[in-house]
Amino acid sequence: MNVLTLRDLRVEIDGPTGVVRAVRGVSLDINAGEVLGLVGESGSGKSMTALSIAGLTPPAARVRVGHLEVAGQTLAATAPETWRRLRRDALGFVFQNPMRALNPRLTVGALIREALSGDERDLRTAHMRALELMDQVGIDRARDRLSQFPHELSGGLAQRVVIALALARRPRLLIADEPTTALDVSVQAQILDLIDRLRKDHGLGVLLVSHDLAVIGDRADRVAVMYAGEIVETGPADRVIDAPVHGYTQGLLAAAPGRLIAARGTPPPPPEAHPRPLVEAVNVSRSFSLGGLHLPWRPGRRRDAVIGANVLVRPGQSLGIVGESGSGKTTLARMLVGLEVPTQGAILFDGRDVSGFGAQDRARWRREVQFVFQDNAAALDPRHTVGQSICEPLLTHGLPPAEIEARLHRVLGEVDLPADFAARRPHQLSGGQRQRVGIARALISDPRLIIADEPVSALDVSVQAVIMSLLNRLRAERGVSYVVISHDIGVIRYVCDRVVVMRRGQIVEAGEAETVFAAPKHAYTRQLLAAVPGARRVA
Template sequence: MVGGQSASLSDTSVALSVRGLTVTLPDGMERSHAIEDVSFDLHRGQILCVIGESGSGKSVTASTVMGLLPRAIQATAGSITLEGREIIGMGREELRDLRGRVVSMIFQDPLSALNPLMTVGAQIDEAMAAHDEGTPQSRRQRAIELLTEVGLPDPALMYHQYPFRLSGGQRQRVMIAMALALEPTILIADEPTTALDVTTQAQILELIRDIQRRKGMSVMFITHDFGVVAEIADSVVVMEKGHVVERGSAAQVLNAPEHPYTKRLIAAVPHLRQDDRERAAHTDASGAPAKPLLKVRNLVKTYRSGSAFFRTQRIVPAVQDVSFDVLPGRTLGVVGESGSGKSSLGRLLIRLMEADSGQILFRDQDIAGLTEPAFRSLRPKIQMIFQDPFASLNPRNTIGRSLTVGPIAHGVPAAKAREDAKALLDLVGLDARAYGRYPHEFSGGQRQRVGIARALMFKPELLVADEAVSALDVSIQAQILELLDRIQRETGVAMIFITHDLRVASQICDEIAVMQKGRIVEFGRPSRIFFSPEADYTRELVSAIPGEQLDDKTAAAATGGRQSTQQTLQQGTQT
C-alpha cells in the first residue's frame, strides 16, 4: 500500500515513518486531540501530499515531525522515525541538529516567517551558521548559489535586499533557498502556494518538483487543493478532524476516491465554467435597461519612492488608463498576477488612496476628486470585503461591536444597529451567539462570513471583494462563493471581485477584466475570456491553472461527493 501502514520500520526505502501518532489538546478545546492514531510513510525520492481542510491536523503533523509543537500541546502516543532515528522524546539539542540538516520546512506565509530587519542573504547565512557550516565567505557564496538555483533575478543584488522589497513569489523562493541551505534529505512544504497567483504558483510547484528530482529529496507537501495534488503528488494522505481517512497513490485517490470526505473535497475544487451565469436584466422604474452603477474612465495611479536627487527614485505605474462599467446586480471579475494592479484598482475605487487622474463615476457622480468630508456620505454605499478577515477585525472587539460601530458612527440608533447585525449574522450562516464572541474564536471561513456581514451592514450598492476567498479551503471557498451569489441575487448589490484564481472568477463573475502591469489587456464574458482568449497573457494565465488539464474522468469520480457538498453549503454554521 502506497503511504500505508504496511511498510516495515526498517525499510530503507522509507525516509519518514509515522506510526500511531497522537497529539493531545488542552482541556476546554472543541476536541481532545489535534491528531489521533495517524500513520503514514514518506518514501525516498517521492512527493507525499497531505491534504485536508483547516483543522484537519496537517500542520500539527508537520510541526510534530519538525519538533516545533507549542508547549500547550504535546505528542502523547506514537512514533516518528526520521532517517532511522526516533524523534519522539528526543532532546532539544538533538532536534535542533536535525532541523535544516536532515529535515527542513517551507512555511505558508513567507512574509511572517522571514525577519523584516535582516537582509535575505543574512537570513540564509544564519541558517548555515547555526550549524557551524563554512566560513562567512563560503556561506555568502553558497547563499548566492542558492538564490540562483531558486530562480531569483540578479542573486548578488538580491542577497542584500530586505523581504518587504520582494514580491510574494520571490519571498517564497527565498524560503525555499533557506530550506535547501544544508541540503536536507526531507523537505516539508506547508501550503507554500496558497496565496500566490496561478503563474507564480505554477513556477513554485515546478521549482519544488525540479529540485526534488535533481537532489533525490523526499517531500511532504501539505495542501488543501487537489489541483496541486494532481500536479506533483506521487502518493496522498487525506486527513479529516485529526484522522487519516484515506491514503493511496495520487492516481488512485484522484480517480477512484473511496471516502465520502475525499469525494467532497474533490467535488469542491472549482473548475473553469464553460457557460456564463444567467442573470435577469436590471431595469429602472420606467422599465428601461438600468444604467451602469459605476463607470471608470481613464483611471491612473503611479507609485513613487526614493529620491530623484540621489538617483534612487523608483516609479511603478500601478494603474494605467483603466476604463470599464459595472451594472447593478452584476459582478465584474478583475484577474491577473501579483503586481498587475488589481488591489490598487480596488483601493482607488473605495477611496483608500487618491488617483492621479481619471474619473470614478458612482451613479454619475465623479467621486475621484471629492474631498474626504464630501465623500463621507457616499462611503456606506461602497464597501469592501478584505482578503484577510482576521487582520481586518479588531481582536479586542466582539463581533457585535465590529459590526455596529460603523453604522452607529453614521447615525444609526444603537438598538437598530444591533438588530441589523444579528439579522445579517443569520443571513451569512452564523448563529446569534457569534454576536458576543471575539474573532480568535472563529475559523477562517467563519471570520470571512463576519467580514461579509460587516460590509453589508450599510446596505451597500457596490461591494469590492479583494481576494476574499484566496486563502480558504476549497470546501469553505465554495460555501463563501455560494453565499455571495445568494446575497447578490437577494439584494441586487453589484460586485467587483478581485482574484488571482481564474477558476473562482469563472464561477461567480458576469464579466472579466484581465490586468497586466496596470492595464486591462482583455475584457469580456468568462466563457470567451477563458476558452477563447485573444491576449497571449490571458492564455498564459489559463495554462498555469493547477490540475485544470485533467480530463473529465477525475471530475466524474467526484460526482458522488457533490450531493454532500451541497448539503455542506447549507450548513455554514458548522464550518
C-alpha cells in the first residue's frame, strides 16, 4: 500500500534576480515499509520537495501539485483544515539540524508533550508516553533526560529526541532530511540503524533525503537522483549505485572519496625521513575545568580532553587525526597551532619548545603554522570583502601595498578563484567557495604547516572532491605539510600519508594511513571502519 503518491510537484520562489524554479515536475511513490532515497547536491531541490510534501515551505514559495495522496487521503478531496490535521498526524519530519529544530527554552519532556495528540497531553499520560517514545529511539536514562534542555544533549541524543517528536503521533510516513550530516560516523550509523528498525517495527514509509550516495545506497530500497529541480534517474538502489545511467549520477559516484582513492591508484610514497620534525607534540595533555566551587581542600572537577599524546609532522608530510566528537582531535590540533596551551607536555616547532619562544620566534611560529576552520561561514567576517579577509594576516608584516596585492592575486589563482572574487563578501559565495577563501587566507603567509579542521564536512560530495584535490595539488606544488582533522575516513585516506586514531583523549592507533585502514590493530579503529556508510558499495 502506498503511503505517499506525488505527481507533478512544482515549486517557484521569487528571488532578487527573478523567479527560481526550485522543483520542476517531481513525481514520487513510497510504499509502507519502504525507504526511498532522494539524493542530490545543495540547490538540487531535494529539501524543497520534502518540505512541500510536509506543508512546510517558506511563505515566498508557490507550490503547485498535480496529485498528492498521503496515507490514502487525497489533497484535492480534503478540506484545508482536515488536510493540515492529516499531515500533522500521518507524517513525521526529522530535520537536518536538531539544535535548531528543538526549542532551547523547553525541556525534553515539555517538547515531547507538546508534540503529542490532545488526548495524551495530561501529565501522567504524557509522562508515560514520553518514556515509551524515548525507549523506542534508544535514549538511555530516559527519566533523567526528561528534565534536560537541548543544549545539555550531544548531537546524537538531540537527533534521537527529534525522531521521538516525529513519532509522537504514530505517523505512516517519515521524512528524514539529511538526518546524519553533522554526526560522527559511528553516531551516524546508530541513527540510520534506528530509522531502519522503526521502519520495520511500525511499517513506516521513509523518505530519506541526503547528498551522500553512500548513505542512500546503504539504506534505501529505491533511489531518486535530483538535479536542477528534476529527477534525472530513479530505480532500485543496487542498480543506480552499481550501474548508473545518467551522467550526473555517474559524476556523484565518481566524486566519492573511495572512488577517488581507487582512481588515484597507488598512493605516492611518503616523503623521505627528515632529521628534524617540523612540529611535534611530546606527551601533551590538556584538561578543562567543569566549573563549580574551587576550594583549597576541594579542587574543582576537570575533564581530560587530551591525555599523553605524542605526534610529529615532518616537512612535506600529511597527518590525519580521526575520531568521534569528544575524542580530543580538535583540542590536539589547537595545541599544535597555539590556540590551546598544554596542561602538561611540550609542543616543539623546528625542534624548540614553543613555551620558551620570545616575541620574534612566536611571531614566526604563528606565521608558518596556519589554521583552516571547520565552519567557513563563521570564520569570515561578513563586513569584510574576500580580499580584506585573505590579506588580514599580512597587516602586521609591514609589507608594501603592491606586494600584498600581488600575493592576493597569486593565492586566489592557486585556489582556482577569479581575481574579481576579492571584491565579494562571504554571503555572496557558496560553501565550497568560502572554504577556498579560508585556504587562501592560510596560504597568503607562505606557511610550512596548515592545520585543517573538518575541511569538507559540510560540503556536497562533488565539492568535497574539488577541495581534496586542491589540498593535494597545493601540497605537491608548495611542499606544505598538513594536519587534517576529520571523522570521515575516506577524506583521511585520500589526503594523508599517516594517521592517528583518537578515543577519549588518547591515541589508540597510529601508522601509515593505508596500513592502519587495511589492517587495523585496535578494536576501536575496526569499529570506526565498520560504521562507514556504504563501504560495501562505494569504497
